Amino acid sequence: MADPSFPPRLGIIGGSGVYDIDGLEDATWQRVESPFGEPSDEILTGTYAGLPLAFLPRHGRGHVVPPSDLNFRANIDALKRLGVTEILSVSAVGSLKEELAPGTFVIVDQFIDRTFARVKSFFGQGLVAHVGMAHPVCGRLGDAVDGALAEIGVPHVRGGTYLVMEGPQFSTLAESELYRSWGCDVIGMTNMPEAKLAREAEMCYASVAMVTDYDCWHPDHDHVTVDAIVKVLLENADNARALVKAVAPRLIGRAEPCPKGCHRALDAAIITAPEKRDPALIARLDAVAGRVLG
Numbered sequence: 001m002a003d004p005s006f007p008p009r010l011g012i013i014g015g016s017g018v019y020d021i022d023g024l025e026d027a028t029w030q031r032v033e034s035p036f037g038e039p040s041d042e043i044l045t046g047t048y049a050g051l052p053l054a055f056l057p058r059h060g061r062g063h064v065v066p067p068s069d070l071n072f073r074a075n076i077d078a079l080k081r082l083g084v085t086e087i088l089s090v091s092a093v094g095s096l097k098e099e100l101a102p103g104t105f106v107i108v109d110q111f112i113d114r115t116f117a118r119v120k121s122f123f124g125q126g127l128v129a130h131v132g133m134a135h136p137v138c139g140r141l142g143d144a145v146d147g148a149l150a151e152i153g154v155p156h157v158r159g160g161t162y163l164v165m166e167g168p169q170f171s172t173l174a175e176s177e178l179y180r181s182w183g184c185d186v187i188g189m190t191n192m193p194e195a196k197l198a199r200e201a202e203m204c205y206a207s208v209a210m211v212t213d214y215d216c217w218h219p220d221h222d223h224v225t226v227d228a229i230v231k232v233l234l235e236n237a238d239n240a241r242a243l244v245k246a247v248a249p250r251l252i253g254r255a256e257p258c259p260k261g262c263h264r265a266l267d268a269a270i271i272t273a274p275e276k277r278d279p280a281l282i283a284r285l286d287a288v289a290g291r292v293l294g
C-alpha cells in the first residue's frame with residue numbers, strides 16, 4: 001500500500017469568528033468539488049513560511065451554515081483532495097470549569113459525542129469500516145500546537161474533554177450540570193463528526209477550543225448569549241491566526257507518516273468482503289480511502 005504523499009500540508013478549519021487568515025503567499029480562494037456535496041465555502045490555499053496551507057471557514061464566510069447543517073463529509077473530503085495531511089481545528093467553546101476562563105485555549109484530547117442529527121461516516125452500506133477513536137486527536141500535531149501557543153504567550157491547557165452537543169440552542173442548566181458531572185471541560189457544537197471523519201480520511205486532527213464564555217452552569221453567567229460570545233471571539237480570533245503562523249514552521253521538514261498512526265487508520269478498519277464492496281461507494285472514496293482501496 002502506498003504511503004500518503006509528503007511533505008505535509010496543513011489544513012485549518014476556522015470556527016466562529018475565524019473566517020480568513022492573512023499573510024499567505026499565493027493566496028487563492030478555490031472551489032473544490034466533492035462527491036459528498038458542497039463544502040461550507042471555497043478554500044483559501046497558499047503557503048506560509050514555506051508550508052502549504054489550506055484554510056476552510058467552517059460556517060462559511062459571513063457565518064451562514066449552522067452546526068447541524070454543516071456538510072462535514074464534503075469539508076473533510078475537499079481538504080483531503082487538496083493534499084491536506086494534518087487538520088488544525090479552531091473552535092469557540094463554552095467553559096464547564098471555573099479554572100477555564102474566557103480567553104483560555106484548550107488543546108482538546110477527548111470528546112463526548114452527543115450529536116444525533118448528522119451523517120457520521122464516509123462508509124456505509126456496501127463498504128463498512130470501523131476506525132479506532134480511543135485517541136481521537138493526534139498527539140504529534142498537539143505537540144506542535146502546544147509549543148506554538150507557548151511561543152505566542154496564549155494561556156492554554158494541554159488536554160481536555162469537549163462535549164459536542166447538537167445545538168443550535170445552547171444547553172439547559174440541567175444539561176450543563178450533567179456534562180460537568182461527567183468531568184467534561186468545554187462544550188461546543190462542531191467537532192463531531194468532524195474528528196471522526198478526519199480519522200476515516202487518515203488525516204491527523206488537532207482541536208484548539210477557544211473559551212468564549214462560561215456555560216449556563218456558572219452562577220455569574222445565567223444565560224449564554226451570542227453578543228457576549230462575539231466580544232471574546234474577536235480577541236480569540238487574533239490569537240487563533242497567530243497560532244496558525246506559529247504552528248506552520250513546526251511542521252516543515254516532516255518526511256514520514258504520522259508515528260501515531262493517523263495516516264494509516266484504515267489499515268485494519270474495512271470489514272466488507274472485497275467481492276461484496278459497492279463499486280459506486282469505492283469511486284466516491286477515491287480521495288478519502290484511495291490508499292487502501294485503489
Ligand SMILES: CSC[C@H]1O[C@H](OP(=O)(O)O)[C@H](O)[C@@H]1O
Pocket residue numbers: 014015016017058059067090091092093167188189190191226229
Ligand atoms: C457563536 S457561538 C456557537 C457556535 O460557535 C461554535 O462553533 P465553532 O466550533 O465552529 O467555533 C459552536 O460550536 C457553535 O457552532
Ligand SMILES: Nc1ncnc2[nH]cnc12
Pocket residue numbers: 092093094095170171187188189212213214215216224229
Ligand atoms: N456555551 C456554549 N455552548 C455551546 N457552544 C458554544 N460555543 C461557544 N460557547 C458555547
